[in-house]
Each structure stands twice: as structure tokens, then as C-alpha cells.
Amino acid sequence: MEKEMRNYRAHCLVLTYPTQGHINPMLQFSKRLEHKGIKVTLATTQFIVKTIQEVAGSIKVETISDGYDEGGIADAESVEAYLTRFQEVGSQTLAKLVEKLGHQGCPVDCIVYDSFLPWALDIAKKLGVVGALFCTQSCAVNNIYYYVMQGLLELPLAGPEVLLPGLPPLAPSDMPSFIYVLGSYPAVFDLVVNQFSNVEKADWVLCNTFYELEEKVVDWIAKLWPLRTIGPTLPSIYLDKRLEDDKDYGLHMFKPNTSACMKWLNDLPNESAVYVSFGSLAELENEQIEELAWGLKASKKNFLWVVRASEEAKLPKNFVEETSEKGLVVSWCPQLEVLSHKAVGCFVTHCGWNSTLEALSLGVPMVAMPQWTDQSTNAKCVMDVWGMGVRAEQDEKGVVRRAEVEHCIREIMDGDRGEEIKRNASKWRELAKEAVDEGGSSDRNIEEFVSKLAHF
Structure with missing residues (x-):
């Protein structure tokens, strides 16, 4: 009853x-x-x-x-x-x-x-x-x-x-x-x-x-x-x-700096910005953050980089000031709004499954920099199964060097291979939408x- x-x-x-x-x-x-x-x-x-x-x-x-x-x-x-x-x-x-x-x-x-x-x-x-x-x-x-x-x-x-x-x-x-x-x-x-x-x-x-x-x-x-x-x-x-x-x-466990992020992106041309985030848990070594920082600068691309408050001290001295014309560093951001923004052309990611699915569903090509747990397997699929990104290669110390960061970003944003990756990203975006329709x-x-x- x-x-x-x-x-x-x-x-x-x-x-x-x-x-x-x-x-x-x-x-x-x-x-x-x-x-x-x-x-x-x-x-x-x-x-x-x-x-x-x-x-x-x-x-x-x-x-x-x-x-x-x-x-x-x-x-x-x-x-x-x-x-x-x-x-x-x-x-x-x-x-x-x-x-x-x-x-x-x-x-x-x-x-x-x-x-x-x-x-x-x-x-x-x-x-x-x-x-x-x-x-x-x-x-x-x-x-x-x-x-x-x-x-x-x-x-x-x-x-x-x-x-x-x-x-x-x-x-x-x-x-x-x-x-x-x-x-x-x-x-x-x-x-x-x-x-x-x-x-x-x-x-x-x-x-x-x-x-x-x-x-x-x-x-x-x-x-x-x-x-x-x-x-x-x-x-x-x-x-x-x-x-x-x-x-x-x-649900928010970190407070996003939404207005600053979106205002910054709104002023940029289509597909001109690199979005960088390693999620809510990953902790990068000081050396890796430094190499990533200088690789972003060397790419000469606009970049929005999420560096959690607990990680900020690892940034190179004066990096934020030296790159302020091209870059914006924030402690957290509304990732879905960022990935869906017309200005974003590439996502440098740890390949956590949520981030991977979000980028795939929104058609954003990825530079995969897996850190631990399931991320290496996801990165393999991003590059070799779904064809919608490249994987940044580590050196013998397990660090992705600045030249590799720059190369991967340019390969997607400017290279011939980037066009194929963008086509694949668009295909998966449509298939993701069809699955939940x-x-x-x-x-x-x-x-x-x-x-x-x-x-x-």
C-alpha cells in the first residue's frame, strides 16, 4: 500500500x-x-x-x-x-x-x-x-x-x-x-x-x-x-x-575563480588558449612544475593554468608576473565552462577519467601527462585508440621536459597532425552526445x- x-x-x-x-x-x-x-x-x-x-x-x-x-x-x-x-x-x-x-x-x-x-x-x-x-x-x-x-x-x-x-x-x-x-x-x-x-x-x-x-x-x-x-x-x-x-x-570542494577565468577567455580568439589542470588530487614534483611552466612560456600560446593553493609555492619565482601577458594562473576554475569555451584549443591534463570524459564530450584535444593510478591507461586510449591527443614523453627521471611540453602543444595547435586530432575530437563529441540523447x-x-x- x-x-x-x-x-x-x-x-x-x-x-x-x-x-x-x-x-x-x-x-x-x-x-x-x-x-x-x-x-x-x-x-x-x-x-x-x-x-x-x-x-x-x-x-x-x-x-x-x-x-x-x-x-x-x-x-x-x-x-x-x-x-x-x-x-x-x-x-x-x-x-x-x-x-x-x-x-x-x-x-x-x-x-x-x-x-x-x-x-x-x-x-x-x-x-x-x-x-x-x-x-x-x-x-x-x-x-x-x-x-x-x-x-x-x-x-x-x-x-x-x-x-x-x-x-x-x-x-x-x-x-x-x-x-x-x-x-x-x-x-x-x-x-x-x-x-x-x-x-x-x-x-x-x-x-x-x-x-x-x-x-x-x-x-x-x-x-x-x-x-x-x-x-x-x-x-x-x-x-x-x-x-x-x-x-x-x-558540488564544489574548491571555490572556483569563475569571473576571472571567463573574462580572460572571452577576450581571446577561437581555439587560441591552452587549458592546464591536473585535477583535485595530483601533486606534481617541484621539478615537473618548473619544466611545465617554462614549456608553456616557450609555446608562446595563451594559457590558463590551474595550480591549487597547496601547489602554488612550487611555481618558479616571478613566473606569474613574467607571463602575465599570455597566461593566467588560478587556484581553481569551473572546468566544464572552460573546456566548452570557444577560446580553448587544447587541454594539458593528467587524464583522470572525469577530465578525460569531459574533454572528449566537449571535443577538446588533449596533451596527456598522466601521473598515477588509471591515468596511463586513459592516456594510451586518448592517443592510440581514440586519436584525440598526444602523450607527452617523460625522460629517464620520469619528468616531462619543457621542450616536450612545447612540442606537444604546438603539435596540436599548429601541426599537421593537429587537424586530424581535431576531427577525431569532433567525432567523439557527437558520439558522446548521441549516447545520452x-x-x-x-x-x-x-x-x-x-x-x-x-x-x-
Whole structure:
């Protein structure tokens, strides 16, 4: 009787891993569900909710505990200690949250959980609700981690290339950093590999990609898991424009300097500026920042460079003043607005999956400078699979030198190869839009998910 009286098709509790790069795609997916008549409650840790600048829109936010409510992971003695405590306390508080929502007259029908939190599936099964795993990384990377977890990819890597179903031949350096540099971050290695430890129990596996982008590996994984592609999870205004006023993710952990960025770009010719950003987590060495700085200057191109406040001291002395006629350095910016601006012709990026999908969906060629985790694999695809960028080569010390930075920027902005890259970028922009349009591959998968929930 209660389900008949409520004015929504089902209620999803969407549980995110507590970093902006994981929250944003899951928040955007939540908006898609809400648009299709699903009630959504977004859950993340108490500490993250305290640090968020803003959560816009109608999605209700609830909290669970990771055991470190005042300081988050920074208060833990190690990453391993944090993850262990998060599982213990998070499991308890997640179950209590589901119970609380039920008492409020909004019983949960499904838990959509970040793949980094596989213990949430055990809670879903214990409570008798649908459990849907949400992957915030590419299917290519998920496939690699699954093969490692199953013991089907022997480590340490041996030989000049790695051959896996659905993927192009990969050099060891194209693999995620935790696999290529085995032992570099043991706790995080366990996290990314074990995210699929109980995947066979999941009712759904949802991935933030689109079928046309990773067709071969999607077809392969779909033989193993109940996989559905539901991305790219960008605000609707940049793709299908079906969600009214959906102009940004609606969540900010850093305050963007929007007016300065857009005013600066508005005064520039079309495709004349280089946008540079390494996301919310990457920390570049002092030497790398210095080489990048002088490479940007040598390119003689206009550049907008995001250097987080915590990284500003690494900039060369007087660099900002010496390049003020050509460059603008800010601590944070509205990335989607920047990438969609007519003045931007190139994106120097770490190739985090969110940034990669954003650039691809907006048709912006990339200079790939991967730092760690899944970024090397994404960079391989950007250059050799999707053909919409170049990868900056590191020297024997692992540093991309200024001459290489300059060369890569000029290759895209001025070189013959740049024209082909721009054509490919335009093609992928259209395919990304088609995927989320009504009846597109991702839209069909979301509708199937919603329909099944409504009949659960």
C-alpha cells in the first residue's frame, strides 16, 4: 500500500567514495535517475559534507561515518588504517541510515554504491534490497583490475606487452601505476583490485562510460557481469540539454575563480588558449612544475593554468608576473565552462577519467601527462585508440621536459597532425552526445535500470 501512495517509482540510496572525482559522476547519475522518476538520496561521509562548498539541486544528502568525522583520511595513521576503519564503521552507519529512511516513510529499494566500497553490497544483500555497483573509472581499467584480482594477470609484469581480452596491446607503462610500479601504494593497490571481490553478487554493474567509446571491452565484460554503460555523466546542458538548469555538477570542494577565468577567455580568439589542470588530487614534483611552466612560456600560446593553493609555492619565482601577458594562473576554475569555451584549443591534463570524459564530450584535444593510478591507461586510449591527443614523453627521471611540453602543444595547435586530432575530437563529441540523447545507448541502459527498479 505504501508503494502505491508514493509519487516516485523507486528509492535509490547512492553511496559515494569521499573524493570529488568520485562524488561528481555519481551525483550526476543521481540527477538522471531523478529525472526519470526515481527518488534519490546521496550519501557520503560526515567529514566530506562539512568541507563541501555547495551542493546544488534537489538531491537530498545524508551522511554515514568513516570513523574519522573531523578530519577524514588525513586523520588516519595510514591509508590502510583508514580503509579498514571505513569498512567497519561505514557498514554499521550505512545500515542505520537505510533503517532511518525506512522509518521516515521512504524505504530504500536499491543501494547504488561506489565500486571502491564493495562492503556496501553485503549490506544491501543483508537488508534485501537491490545492489548496484557503480564504476567511476573506465571499462578498460576495470577489466585490468579484475584480471589481477582473479590471478589471471601475473605480477610483476614480464615481457614487452600485455594482452587482455577487449583491449589493445598495452606496454607495461600503459598499465595503471599500481600494477606497473608494483608495491608503490600497497593499500591503494588492494583497494582498486578488491573492488570486484564480490561483483558476482551485484544485481547491476553500472559504468561511467558509453558503449561506442569502449565497445570491445564492454562486450567482453558484459559476458562476465550484468554490465550497463550509463555515461558520460556530465551536466545535461553540455550534452542532451534535457535536464533543465543542469549547468554544473552542483558540488564544489574548491571555490572556483569563475569571473576571472571567463573574462580572460572571452577576450581571446577561437581555439587560441591552452587549458592546464591536473585535477583535485595530483601533486606534481617541484621539478615537473618548473619544466611545465617554462614549456608553456616557450609555446608562446595563451594559457590558463590551474595550480591549487597547496601547489602554488612550487611555481618558479616571478613566473606569474613574467607571463602575465599570455597566461593566467588560478587556484581553481569551473572546468566544464572552460573546456566548452570557444577560446580553448587544447587541454594539458593528467587524464583522470572525469577530465578525460569531459574533454572528449566537449571535443577538446588533449596533451596527456598522466601521473598515477588509471591515468596511463586513459592516456594510451586518448592517443592510440581514440586519436584525440598526444602523450607527452617523460625522460629517464620520469619528468616531462619543457621542450616536450612545447612540442606537444604546438603539435596540436599548429601541426599537421593537429587537424586530424581535431576531427577525431569532433567525432567523439557527437558520439558522446548521441549516447545520452533520448534512445541513445546510455539512455536506454538507464531506462532499463529504472524500469526494473520500479517493478522490484
